[in-house]
Amino acid sequence: MLEHATRLFAERGFSGTSLQDIATSMGLKRPALYYYFKSKDELLDRLIVEGVNGPAHELAAIAKRSDLGPAERLHAITRQNVKWVLTHTDLFLLLVKSESELSPASAKKFNAGRRDAADMVAAVIEEGVAAGELRPVNTRVAALSVFGISNWTAWWFQPGGDSIDSVADQVADMALASLQQSDLAERQAMSPRRAIAALRQDLDRLEQTLGQDRSS
Amino acid sequence: MLEHATRLFAERGFSGTSLQDIATSMGLKRPALYYYFKSKDELLDRLIVEGVNGPAHELAAIAKRSDLGPAERLHAITRQNVKWVLTHTDLFLLLVKSESELSPASAKKFNAGRRDAADMVAAVIEEGVAAGELRPVNTRVAALSVFGISNWTAWWFQPGGDSIDSVADQVADMALASLQQSDLAERQAMSPRRAIAALRQDLDRLEQTLGQDRSS
């Protein structure tokens, strides 16, 4: 029943959905709903409780993993975030569309959660820049852009088409690539010793290619 | 006065904003508004008329420019799109948040416009992939992701901080980088003759670096 409410609120907005609509979609009369919650506002609060800190825990866990480099963590975070958005699309859209109608307490938690998430991603990017894996950028803009590419999936993903995993993969690839240091710039910045090592790799690859191409 | 309505609708949603709210924000009584429009729905329709095909014209013009390569056009389109979103934030948020409350005719035009824009960007990306400038990807996902990174700016941009132009620049850089062929992958795909030329360039750069570093 919370699913029905979440779906309708996500589609038509909180104010745009009457309890009558929800009741009808469940095959009930309107007063029956008051058996489950005290008021429409309390219903909204109950719905968003699961949403405010939904992905925060998992994202923070990824951000802390020391076995991955910053770039890998950024990729994993983006991927995980897309997967959460696409498996909780209704809840996510409800949160975004009805942010202004939240109770003050919920709104506060909501904004704090968003800020924390952005700070967390910004920190990972900052780290990646320091390590030379990512391009030097305004980390706040970069972090929010990563959320943008992830969150917008909620507006266009269609369950019938591509799988959630394949979309999450490509979106995470793009998010990482959008910030990753290009090889060219990387080499210009790297030490002569490392540059020579990179050139040797290139030569190895070239040799392989020519070996395979012996027929031509 | 249309500005007042757009702003309030964008903040609190169409259903969430009463005509009383709008009147109060303008220092008028509610019935005075009916001198300017026939009904609340007509007001909404009037507001979105400018929005439905807002950036479409300019974006299409960029997409058609033959003096720019696909990658450059993608960058320009993204940049222009971000600038439009950030100079029409209220209108944009109104459109996105109240999509479900549009009149059928407006909703149809709105969806058609969105689809056209996505197709247009997808076509540019497709062209870029064919030209080897962009990575091979699902062009639909890629195009919608580009819109994601652009559109999400509406949720976080603050007029006080970075300038619209600087944000648009960085976002466009990221959007392009998210799809641009990396040097490494490029070399793996390139012919041996071109690979050797690229290696020679690398050596030249290395020689220059060492020449400058003679003191060490």
Add this chain to the structure above:
DNA sequence: CGTACTATCTACGTCTGCGTTGAATAATCA
């Protein structure tokens, strides 16, 4: 069988918000 609890309903009260009407006031023009 009777009590208690669950889940739902019909009917009602109340409030908010939309839209209308007719009149009053201000601006403009002849």
Add this chain to the structure above:
DNA sequence: TGATTATTCAACGCAGACGTAGATAGTACG
């Protein structure tokens, strides 16, 4: 200055939506 037009208002009617009260039916359990 008189007439016409532009702009605003107070008062009203009405529909829709929230919330409440009390009744009804089914179920569990001693």
